[in-house]
Amino acid sequence: MPLPSTVDCSAVGDGSAAIRELVATFVAREVTPVAAALDAEPEFPADLYRSMAALNLFGITVPERYGGAGARALDYLHVMEGLSFGYASVADQCGLVELVSCLLAGYGTDAQRDRYLTPLLAARRLCAYALTEPQAGSDLRGIASRADRVDGGWRLSGEKVFIHNAPVADFAVVLARTGERDLSVFLVDLDRPGVSRTYKERKMGQRASQVGGLRFDAVALPDDALLGEAGAGLRYMTGVLAKGRLGIAGLSLGISRAALTAATAQAEVRVTFGRPIGANQAVAFPLADAYTGYRAGLLLAEDAARLLDAGAPQAGTACAMAKLFASEGAVRHASTAVQVFGGAGYIEGCVAERLYRDARITTLYEGTSEIQRLIIARSIVDSRRAGPARSGGAA
Ligand SMILES: Cc1cc2nc3c(=O)[nH]c(=O)nc-3n(C[C@H](O)[C@H](O)[C@H](O)COP(=O)(O)OP(=O)(O)OC[C@H]3O[C@@H](n4cnc5c(N)ncnc54)[C@H](O)[C@@H]3O)c2cc1C
Known part of the structure; x- marks a missing residue:
C-alpha cells in the first residue's frame, strides 16, 4: 500500500500562502536543525526568538498600527502549526506573545503600549502570562493573589506557578484579586523590589520552554500598572x-x-x-x-x-x-x-x-x-x- 511521503497541510483552507511559506522556510532552515539540541540542553532559544520578531511572527493578529502583522486568526493558526512542525517550544513563544500583545492592544493605554507592546513585538522585552496559582488552575475563581489600593498605586502579594518564561521574562501580565469577587490584570516589571523568581521546572517535554514560579511580596505598583478597568480581569x-x-x-x-x-x-x-x-x-x-x-x-x-x-x-x-x-x-x-x-x-x-x-x-x-x-x-x-x-x- 503506498504511503504519502509527507503530510501536506497546504491543500487545506484559505490561509495566506505567503505566511505559510515564510514559516516553512524559517522552520526548515533555523528550527528543525536545532530542535533535538534545544531539547537535550534546554535553553531559551534567544536567537530564534529574535529571528521570529524580525520575520513579523509576533503579534500576528495585532493591528499594524500597533506594530503587529494585522493578519487573521486563520493565519495565526497556520503560523502556530508551521512553527510547531519544527519544534513546539518555538511555537509556544509565538503563542505567548500573541496572547499578551492582544491584551495590550485591546485594553492598554498609549503609554502602556509604548512601554510594553512595542518592545515585546521587537523582541527587546520578554513577557510572561501569569494566571495559575498553587490552588487555582482550572478554576481561576480560586485566585488568592491580591492587589490592594494604596496611596499612588497598588500593593501586590501572591504566588504564581507553572508560568511560561517566568525564569527569563522582563515583565508579567498578572491576574490578581482586587475585591471579594473582582479580578484585575496588572503589568508587573519583574525587576521591582519584592518580586522573586522562585524556581525553574524540569519538564517531561517542550524542554526549551522555560517554565517556573513567581512570588510577589508586597510589591509596590504604580497606578498605571492596572490594565484596563479594575474588576474586568x-x-x-x-x-x-x-x-x-x-x-x-x-x-x-x-x-x-x-x-x-x-x-x-x-x-x-x-x-x-x-x-x-x-x-x-x-x-x-x-x-x-x-x-x-x-x-x-x-x-x-x-x-x-x-x-x-x-x-x-x-x-x-x-x-x-x-x-x-x-x-x-x-x-x-x-x-x-x-x-x-x-x-x-x-x-x-x-x-x-x-x-x-x-x-x-x-x-x-x-x-x-x-x-x-x-x-x-x-x-x-x-x-x-x-x-x-x-x-x-x-x-
Ligand atoms: C508546562 C506548563 C506550562 C504552563 N504555562 C502556564 C502559563 O504560562 N501561565 C499560566 O497561568 N499557567 C500555565 N500553566 C498552568 C496550566 O494552565 C494548568 O496546569 C492547567 O490549567 C490545569 O490546572 P491545574 O494544574 O491546577 O489542574 P487542576 O485544576 O487541579 O485539575 C486537575 C485535574 O482535574 C480536572 N478537573 C478540574 N476541575 C474539573 C471539573 N470541574 N470537571 C472535570 N475535571 C476537572 C482537570 O481537567 C485535571 O485533569 C502551565 C502548566 C504547565 C504544566
Whole structure:
C-alpha cells in the first residue's frame, strides 16, 4: 500500500500562502536543525526568538498600527502549526506573545503600549502570562493573589506557578484579586523590589520552554500598572483564551504532522521479513487513521479560526472543540509514531520519542481536555434551554 511521503497541510483552507511559506522556510532552515539540541540542553532559544520578531511572527493578529502583522486568526493558526512542525517550544513563544500583545492592544493605554507592546513585538522585552496559582488552575475563581489600593498605586502579594518564561521574562501580565469577587490584570516589571523568581521546572517535554514560579511580596505598583478597568480581569483573560486555545490547536497539529512525517518515512525504509514495514496493514492502517485525524483536526481548527475572525458568538466553543480534538490527536499520533519506530522510538534522540513527550502537555495547558469538554457541554445545554436562536452559542 503506498504511503504519502509527507503530510501536506497546504491543500487545506484559505490561509495566506505567503505566511505559510515564510514559516516553512524559517522552520526548515533555523528550527528543525536545532530542535533535538534545544531539547537535550534546554535553553531559551534567544536567537530564534529574535529571528521570529524580525520575520513579523509576533503579534500576528495585532493591528499594524500597533506594530503587529494585522493578519487573521486563520493565519495565526497556520503560523502556530508551521512553527510547531519544527519544534513546539518555538511555537509556544509565538503563542505567548500573541496572547499578551492582544491584551495590550485591546485594553492598554498609549503609554502602556509604548512601554510594553512595542518592545515585546521587537523582541527587546520578554513577557510572561501569569494566571495559575498553587490552588487555582482550572478554576481561576480560586485566585488568592491580591492587589490592594494604596496611596499612588497598588500593593501586590501572591504566588504564581507553572508560568511560561517566568525564569527569563522582563515583565508579567498578572491576574490578581482586587475585591471579594473582582479580578484585575496588572503589568508587573519583574525587576521591582519584592518580586522573586522562585524556581525553574524540569519538564517531561517542550524542554526549551522555560517554565517556573513567581512570588510577589508586597510589591509596590504604580497606578498605571492596572490594565484596563479594575474588576474586568476575568473578562479580558477569557476573551483572549479562545485565541490561545486556537493557538494550542495549531501547535498540536504541528506535532501531529511532524510525527506522521517521521513515522511515514520510517515505514518506507525499515524492512522486516523482506519488505518495508509500511507494506503491512498493521503498520499502515494506524498511519491512515492518524493522517485522517490530522486533516479533520486542521479543518476543525480552520473553521474555529474563521468564526473567531468573523466575531461569531460560537467561536469560543469552536476553539474549545479544536483544541480538544487536536491535542488529544497529537498525543495519539505521537504514540503511533513511537510504535512505528519500534524499540528505537523509545530511545532518546529518536524524533518520535521527543514528539511523544512534547505532545503530552497539550491536553493540559491553556485549559485541560476536561475543561474544554465543560465549555462545549455548557454551550450545548445552554442553547437547548434558550431555544434554536442561541444554538451553538459562545462558551
Ligand atoms: C508546562 C506548563 C506550562 C504552563 N504555562 C502556564 C502559563 O504560562 N501561565 C499560566 O497561568 N499557567 C500555565 N500553566 C498552568 C496550566 O494552565 C494548568 O496546569 C492547567 O490549567 C490545569 O490546572 P491545574 O494544574 O491546577 O489542574 P487542576 O485544576 O487541579 O485539575 C486537575 C485535574 O482535574 C480536572 N478537573 C478540574 N476541575 C474539573 C471539573 N470541574 N470537571 C472535570 N475535571 C476537572 C482537570 O481537567 C485535571 O485533569 C502551565 C502548566 C504547565 C504544566
